[in-house]
Amino acid sequence: MTQREKKVHPSQGLIQNAQPKPALLFLMLLYLAFIALGLPDTGLGVAWNQMREDFGVPLEYAGFITMTITVCSAISGFVNGSLLNRYGTGRVTAVSCTMTALAILGFAVSESYWLILLLAVPLGLGAGAVDAGLNSYAAENLSSKHMNWLHSSWGIGATLSPIILTVGISNFGSWKVGYGFIGVVILCLSLSFFMTLSFWKQTKQGGALEEEREDKPWIGGIAPFLSVLAYIVYVAVEGGLGLWLSALLVESRGLNLSAAGFLTGGFFGSIMIGRFLMGFIADRLGNRKLIVLGLVISALGSAAFFSQQHAFIYGTGIFLLGLGFAPLYPAMMHETSKRFGTVQSKKVIGYQVAFSYISLLTFVPLIGYIASRTSLEFIPVFTAISVAALALVIKTLNRLT
Structure with a gap:
């Protein structure tokens, strides 16, 4: 060199x-x-x-x-x-x-x-x-x-x-x-x-490290499946909020359309801004700590999201959810390349992307169907359960890889 x-x-x-x-x-x-x-x-x-x-x-x-x-x-x-x-x-x-x-x-x-x-x-x-x-x-x-x-x-x-x-x-x-x-x-x-x-x-990586990555043993068991499952859960909750949040705010919590639109736009805006801000600390923290930070912020946001009577509280929760979700998709995918060897990581990432689309196609409409048959307040419940489930999947995956 x-x-x-x-x-x-x-x-x-x-x-x-x-x-x-x-x-x-x-x-x-x-x-x-x-x-x-x-x-x-x-x-x-x-x-x-x-x-x-x-x-x-x-x-x-x-x-x-x-x-x-x-x-x-x-x-x-x-x-x-x-x-x-x-x-x-x-x-x-x-x-x-x-x-x-x-x-x-x-x-x-x-x-x-x-x-x-x-x-x-x-x-x-x-x-x-x-x-x-x-x-x-x-x-x-x-x-x-x-x-x-x-x-x-x-x-x-x-x-x-x-x-x-x-x-x-x-x-x-x-x-x-x-x-x-x-x-x-x-x-x-x-x-x-x-x-x-x-x-x-x-x-x-350079030649020597690249060869080391190529020689990394193929990881079997449930670890690759958990890597994909994490994306199914994440995309379901993000896509579900993106599609059904406005309906919840208008029909269940009594906001007007403009206020509901502002909060829905704020959810996606906080994801975009959050990813930009998280980039400044991503290399210092590392993917796994960054994911934990995102999950903690998401948990706080989902807790505030339960408040039905105070718009400031659940509005803050919506912005916190977006901010917490911000690093999850990129950090989980970046960590996939570290968990698995070069050849296997390409396949796993392909499956992550594929099942993300499948999650949008199946679970997002299912959330709306269940909410319409029960209550739109099912959406905050589903959000909290999803954040907890995602934390459990990530914890198990970290232990295995």
């Missing part, structure tokens, strides 16, 4: 490289990639009112699009680990990103609902592969600090998407303009991935 190479320390979270400047540029590309990853996820709700009028279809037909995307993303997550190990993260991500871009550009020129539904298949397959690929690469090669900031960047993309679609509709009179812009942005990103394929092969 040359003297110049030694100056790039792994704790900086950069890919080890004799030329720091390109490594920094590649890191910036990864941040842009996570922003772009959030762009296709949240815009359909804004565009759908005009889309369904153009296509002459009922309101509920949007559900078939989101369901198709979710199922295909889950399928992609299941097979992604094998694809990454066979073809490499760079190639799989570049091809999948291109598939996603072309599908979104297809949205922009579609004249039929059924073509949109057909394009949802490659969109879901591509988005799921990019999601798993980027997370796998970041977990293995970047520090916990960057893992948190990358996921905070996803929140930027998820926030920008409705704005882009709104501007397209209000200023240009068509939802197609917004989707066209998003498609072009992601296509440019995919071309950048192809141009930087050599960088994907570089890791921060």
